[in-house]
Every structure is written in structure tokens, then in C-alpha cells.
Amino acid sequence: MDVFNCIRTRRTVRDFKPDPVPNAIIHKILQAARWAPSSSNTQPWHFIVVKDRDTIAELGRICTQGTFIGQAPLAIAVVMGETRRPQLDAGRALQQMELVGWSEGLGTCFVGIRGEQQTEVKTLLGIPEEMELITVLPFGYRIPREPGTGTPRKPMSEITHGEKFGQALTFAE
Numbered sequence: 001m002d003v004f005n006c007i008r009t010r011r012t013v014r015d016f017k018p019d020p021v022p023n024a025i026i027h028k029i030l031q032a033a034r035w036a037p038s039s040s041n042t043q044p045w046h047f048i049v050v051k052d053r054d055t056i057a058e059l060g061r062i063c064t065q066g067t068f069i070g071q072a073p074l075a076i077a078v079v080m081g082e083t084r085r086p087q088l089d090a091g092r093a094l095q096q097m098e099l100v101g102w103s104e105g106l107g108t109c110f111v112g113i114r115g116e117q118q119t120e121v122k123t124l125l126g127i128p129e130e131m132e133l134i135t136v137l138p139f140g141y142r143i144p145r146e147p148g149t150g151t152p153r154k155p156m157s158e159i160t161h162g163e164k165f166g167q168a169l170t171f172a173e
């Protein structure tokens with residue numbers, strides 16, 4: 001799958017086939033993260049691969065914005081060490097993970113984890129207190145969907161500008 005096609009067809013996935021994800025694919029997803037750019041090449045990230053069914057079920061219980069994690073065959077927690085821009089660096093890495101997963105037939109969803117849920121997930125996965133838990137990404141093979149379903153995008157003309165803010169970019173459609 002070429003890069004643009006992968007970006008253009010990717011959709012957030014919240015339900016998964018139960019089939020396990022082979023280790024070779026997990027390794028490829030982790031390589032995609034590892035080769036992401038980071039501020040001053042600090043590579044401040046850690047990735048916790050979770051396959052244990054009981055742990056995954058517990059993650060689904062804790063993460064109320066992503067209870068579907070509990071039905072995924074795989075979850076990968078993205079954790080950042082001390083760095084200037086943890087959210088930006090993590091975003092670069094996890095988008096690469098998502099796209100490589102998509103190209104292999106997998107889906108995922110960024111799950112927001114806030115407040116007390118952060119503490120609970122950190123305790124469950126043994127994440128040191130000083131580290132920042134960004135998200136837990138569930139991964140699993142996608143259930144086929146009608147093409148064109150999913151969230152829409154704003155029109156190009158609403159988000160692009162030619163030369164100066166507020167001026168129309170004439171080739172935008």
C-alpha cells in the first residue's frame with residue numbers, strides 16, 4: 001500500500017476480529033515507532049506490548065473512553081520519559097504505528113486516559129510514576145466496512161489559505 005493510499009483509507013477502528021496479531025507484525029509496528037523522528041533525536045518513548053487477556057480486559061474496564069480495548073487481541077501502551085515535547089514526539093511515533101498497522105490489515109484507536117485512570121493504568125502496567133502515559137492503543141484485524149463510512153473532513157477551502165491567512169487558495173477543492 002503506498003503511503004498516501006494508507007493515509008487516505010485509514011479510519012479509526014473500535015472493533016476487532018479476535019485473531020491474534022503475529023509477532024512479526026507487532027515487531028514491524030514497533031519498528032515504525034522506533035524510526036519516528038523526535039525532538040533532538042531524544043527518542044524518549046517506551047512501548048509496552050500487552051497480550052495477556054486478563055490485563056487487556058482490565059485495561060478495557062479502566063479506560064472508559066476506550067472500553068473496546070477489552071475486546072482487542074493486542075494493546076500497546078505509549079509511555080514517554082522526561083522530554084520537552086512528549087505529546088509531539090509520541091504523536092509522531094504512534095501515527096507511524098497506526099499507519100503500518102493499517103497497511104497490514106489492522107486497526108487501532110487513540111484512547112484518551114485522564115486523571116485517576118492514568119494512575120490505575122500505570123499501576124497495572126508497572127509504569128514508573130515520573131513517566132507520562134500518552135495512550136493505550138488497541139490493535140486487531142479489522143472487520144470489513146463499507147468504503148466511505150466514518151468521520152468526514154472539513155472542506156479543503158475551509159482549512160487552506162493562499163499566501164496569507166483568509167485568502168483563498170485557488171486550486172483547493
Ligand SMILES: Cc1cc2nc3c(=O)[nH]c(=O)nc-3n(C[C@H](O)[C@H](O)[C@H](O)COP(=O)(O)O)c2cc1C
Pocket residue numbers: 010011012013014065066109110111112113150151
Ligand atoms: C488525540 C486523540 C484523542 C482521541 N481520543 C479518543 C478516545 O478517547 N476514544 C475514542 O473512541 N476515540 C478517540 N480518538 C479518535 C478520534 O475520535 C478519531 O480519530 C476522529 O473522530 C477521526 O476519525 P478517523 O480517525 O476515523 O479519521 C482520539 C483521536 C485523537 C487524535
